[in-house]
Amino acid sequence: MKVLANDGLDQSGIDALTLQGFEVITKKVPQEFLIEYINEHKIRTILVRSATQVRKELIDSCPSIEIIGRGGVGMDNIDVDYAREKGIHVINTPSASSESVAELVFAHLFSGARFLQDSNRKMPLVGDTEFASLKKAYAAGIELKGKTIGIVGMGRIGQEVAKIALGLGMRVIAADNMIGKASIKVTFYNKQFINVDIETEPLQEVLKHSDFITLHVPAQKEGFMIGKKNLKL
Numbered sequence: 001m002k003v004l005a006n007d008g009l010d011q012s013g014i015d016a017l018t019l020q021g022f023e024v025i026t027k028k029v030p031q032e033f034l035i036e037y038i039n040e041h042k043i044r045t046i047l048v049r050s051a052t053q054v055r056k057e058l059i060d061s062c063p064s065i066e067i068i069g070r071g072g073v074g075m076d077n078i079d080v081d082y083a084r085e086k087g088i089h090v091i092n093t094p095s096a097s098s099e100s101v102a103e104l105v106f107a108h109l110f111s112g113a114r115f116l117q118d119s120n121r122k123m124p125l126v127g128d129t130e131f132a133s134l135k136k137a138y139a140a141g142i143e144l145k146g147k148t149i150g151i152v153g154m155g156r157i158g159q160e161v162a163k164i165a166l167g168l169g170m171r172v173i174a175a176d177n178m179i180g181k182a183s184i185k186v187t188f189y190n191k192q193f194i195n196v197d198i199e200t201e202p203l204q205e206v207l208k209h210s211d212f213i214t215l216h217v218p219a220q221k222e223g224f225m226i227g228k229k230n231l232k233l
């Protein structure tokens, strides 16, 4: 079976599929030539990340497609319901990146709380002449320990964020549409662990009581989740 991984695929994925007898093509086919390419090469599985669009027109024009795979969580670039109606198997990798996204949240939080982005840019440029004023500005940096993080969306990623926050000694509060109580298991390197239950609260309460807010919800119908008004709370 021919598999087109149009947005790239890690070598381990290529190896695993090849071992099972699949022919994996990692050539990037531009969107405008995709239908033609799929039909010409009788591609049966198309794997994408977020760049390639798999819309109704492509689905209708490429009868050889049996599987559409998304390496990642969000499937906004795929007409999922339509494809499934036509009997195509549509799959994604729901948990694969949760820890990675959660770590990135803390990369940004640490960086923001200590002005790292700004200082890494300005120190090499004007550090010699403006050291005193820069030092004063960056002295306003704060620690995360003891602060309150408000997690909006306590799903897979939100719960990974909670684990890191608890490990850092932060207070964790959360809002979620569906999840009322999340039981967070924080596991240490030596397999010891603690369980912490977090009851979710109404969004407005979370916004009011958080030092930092992190959003882990899918795209919303309204197009946005919180605005200026909420951030003032």
Ligand SMILES: NC(=O)C1=CN([C@@H]2O[C@H](COP(=O)(O)OP(=O)(O)OC[C@H]3O[C@@H](n4cnc5c(N)ncnc54)[C@H](OP(=O)(O)O)[C@@H]3O)[C@@H](O)[C@H]2O)C=CC1
Residues within 6 Å of the ligand: 072, 073, 074, 075, 094, 097, 098, 101, 152, 153, 154, 155, 156, 157, 158, 175, 176, 177, 178, 179, 216, 217, 218, 219, 220
């Ligand atoms: N930027 C990046 O690099 C990445 C982004 N993502 C995106 O992050 C998002 C979250 O992923 P993941 O944690 O795996 O998803 P999950 O489905 O596990 O968790 C999302 C949670 O948010 C809840 N939710 C949805 N809307 C609201 C709302 N308005 N208020 C409160 N809670 C809400 C959901 O409830 P319910 O089920 O009831 O809707 C669900 O419990 C996805 O949209 C994904 O595409 C994922 C990976 C990487």
Ligand SMILES: O=C(O)C(=O)CO
Residues within 6 Å of the ligand: 050, 071, 072, 073, 074, 075, 097
């Ligand atoms: O949804 C995901 O998995 C992403 O990587 C966002 O593009």
